[in-house]
Amino acid sequence: MQPSTKTRKEQIYEVASELFSQRGYHATSMRDLAARLGMQGGSLYAHISGKEELLVEIVTQATDRFDTALRPLRTAQMSPQDKLREALRVHIQVIATHLDSATVFFHEWQHLGPEYYNKVAERRDVVESFYRDLVREGIEKGVFRATLDVKIAAILILSVANWTYIWYREGGPLKSDDIARVYTDMLLPGLLAQLV
Amino acid sequence: MQPSTKTRKEQIYEVASELFSQRGYHATSMRDLAARLGMQGGSLYAHISGKEELLVEIVTQATDRFDTALRPLRTAQMSPQDKLREALRVHIQVIATHLDSATVFFHEWQHLGPEYYNKVAERRDVVESFYRDLVREGIEKGVFRATLDVKIAAILILSVANWTYIWYREGGPLKSDDIARVYTDMLLPGLLAQLV
DNA sequence: CCTACCGATCGGTAGG
DNA sequence: CCTACCGATCGGTAGG
Numbered sequence: 001m002q003p004s005t006k007t008r009k010e011q012i013y014e015v016a017s018e019l020f021s022q023r024g025y026h027a028t029s030m031r032d033l034a035a036r037l038g039m040q041g042g043s044l045y046a047h048i049s050g051k052e053e054l055l056v057e058i059v060t061q062a063t064d065r066f067d068t069a070l071r072p073l074r075t076a077q078m079s080p081q082d083k084l085r086e087a088l089r090v091h092i093q094v095i096a097t098h099l100d101s102a103t104v105f106f107h108e109w110q111h112l113g114p115e116y117y118n119k120v121a122e123r124r125d126v127v128e129s130f131y132r133d134l135v136r137e138g139i140e141k142g143v144f145r146a147t148l149d150v151k152i153a154a155i156l157i158l159s160v161a162n163w164t165y166i167w168y169r170e171g172g173p174l175k176s177d178d179i180a181r182v183y184t185d186m187l188l189p190g191l192l193a194q195l196v
Numbered sequence: 197m198q199p200s201t202k203t204r205k206e207q208i209y210e211v212a213s214e215l216f217s218q219r220g221y222h223a224t225s226m227r228d229l230a231a232r233l234g235m236q237g238g239s240l241y242a243h244i245s246g247k248e249e250l251l252v253e254i255v256t257q258a259t260d261r262f263d264t265a266l267r268p269l270r271t272a273q274m275s276p277q278d279k280l281r282e283a284l285r286v287h288i289q290v291i292a293t294h295l296d297s298a299t300v301f302f303h304e305w306q307h308l309g310p311e312y313y314n315k316v317a318e319r320r321d322v323v324e325s326f327y328r329d330l331v332r333e334g335i336e337k338g339v340f341r342a343t344l345d346v347k348i349a350a351i352l353i354l355s356v357a358n359w360t361y362i363w364y365r366e367g368g369p370l371k372s373d374d375i376a377r378v379y380t381d382m383l384l385p386g387l388l389a390q391l392v
Numbered sequence: 393c394c395t396a397c398c399g400a401t402c403g404g405t406a407g408g
Numbered sequence: 409c410c411t412a413c414c415g416a417t418c419g420g421t422a423g424g
Contacts, residue, residue: 024307026222030403042404043409051403107303111220152370152378159359160352167351174348182348189385226419238420239393247419394424401418408410 009047012037013061014100016054021103025055025111055108056116062105063123065094070130080138081188084157087134088187089180091161095168096176102165131157135191144191157187205243208233209257210296212250217299221251221307251304252312258301259319261290266326276334277384280353283330284383285376287357291364292372298361327353331387340387353383 006014015036019028030051031041048054069090073083095102109120131154138144144153160183168179189195202210211232215224226247227237244250265286269279291298305316327350334340340349356379364375385391 024220024222024304026220027307029401031401040410041402042406042411042413045404046409108220111223148382149378152375153382155359155363156356156379156382159362160355163351163355163359166355179348182345183352186344186349186352186386187382189391190382195385195391225417227417236394237418238395238397238422241420242393396422398421399419402416403414405414406412 012044012047013054013057017058017100017104020055020058020108021100025104025108052113052116055104055112058101059105059109059112059116059120060123062098062101063120063127065098066091066127067123069094070127074130074133080134080141080143081192083134084138084188084191085181085184087130088157088161088184089177092164092168092180092183093176095162095165096170096179099165099168099170106162106165128154128158131155138191142193145193148191153191160187208240208243209250209253213254213296213300216251216254216304217296221300221304248309248312251300251308254297255301255305255308255312255316258294258297259316259323261294262287262323263319265290266323270326270329276330276337276339277388279330280334280384280387281377281380283326284353284357284380285373288360288364288376288379289372291358291361292366292375295361295364295366302358302361324350324354327351334387338389341389344387349387356383 012033016028016033019033019036023032029041030044033054034041034044037044070087073087073090076083076086078086109124110117112120132150135144135148135150135153135157139146139148139150164176164179168176174182208229212224212229215229215232219228225237226240229250230237230240233240266283269283269286272279272282274282305320306313308316328346331340331344331346331349331353335342335344335346360372360375364372370378
């Protein structure tokens with residue numbers, strides 16, 4: 001065990017997430033980043049291969065977190081209501097606890113080169129398809145309205161969850177779990193076939 | 197009347213909106229922009245004062261459109277349900293018909309210098325306060341649930357409306373008005389005190 | 393609106 | 409991880 005459990009590389013990613021989220025990827029220079037880490041610009045290249053590697057790594061980590069959080073729910077034996085509730089809880093938790101990298105992900109992933117762009121686009125669609133499947137399952141079980149447009153309903157849920165990166169700030173009046181609960185309570189009536 | 201109703205300046209803003217929305221503000225060079233307009237980089241400065249003027253103008257126009265669309269509804273004599281429906285309709289219409297500048301607004305306004313940043317932040321809050329007032333009015337009239345958290349409810353509505361800039365594309369299966377209608381139908385049950 | 397140019401800064405590398 | 413440096417490109421200007 002080292003005094004710090006973070007490797008230098010992890011420190012670089014962390015500070016890069018912060019700067020990229022605040023100023024944007026292109027507006028952040030490698031010298032800015034190096035200065036924040038107490039080193040010279042050129043020294044960064046002893047640890048990383050280039051600027052785009054930073055963006056790729058940050059964005060990939062962000063999509064991985066959503067995937068890791070939602071995947072177990074896919075096959076979970078839960079009612080559609082509870083699954084939605086839990087999905088929103090972990091989804092918003094991922095954003096709240098990794099706000100910088102989530103922000104970089106939402107703002108900058110499209111600026112990745114084509115080879116990474118496609119991978120991330122796939123990952124993104126996995127999350128959206130999770131909510132589509134959830135809505136579809138709810139309809140099939142007779143719990144959600146049969147008249148729902150599956151795609152639009154999924155996007156509506158995703159809109160609400162993802163938008164939290166815009167306004168959520170640590171130390172605010174509502175904890176991440178509280179936000180998810182209030183959101184779920186507001187969304188469910190529009191999804192349910194009959195209110196209980 | 198000229199053959200084109202657009203001034204050269206308006207053309208510059210339009211192409212800048214397109215490039216900024218696709219590549220990002222900082223990743224777009226003035227030479228890129230000039231080339232798309234069939235001129236040399238330096239020639240742009242015969243029409244505009246600098247790069248930031250472009251961003252300021254695009255972002256200001258975007259906020260103006262939301263303001264212009266929603267302002268008449270503030271004092272409109274309508275039921276809260278109808279007001280929400282109409283608000284979402286015009287809100288999403290603004291995004292759909294000016295997708296490039298809306299995208300630039302959402303992605304880049306924070307990168308404006310402090311003097312413009314504050315102005316835009318105010319404009320942004322005017323839109324959010326519109327939805328807060330709408331929710332509050334609905335509660336006071338007994339139409340919306342008294343248990344609603346006004347701020348969170350407003351943000352939820354705003355999330356759904358704003359997120360359309362991410363996925364809406366012209367020529368898709370749903371027109372802007374259709375999206376707004378389906379969204380309203382899904383959101384209202386969670387807001388209403390009793391379903392009608 | 394063009395040509396020619398300015399200083400500044402960029403991402404990245406060589407050699408230690 | 410530093411010093412010193414590379415070519416490329418940036419936003420912007422002077423003078424026409």
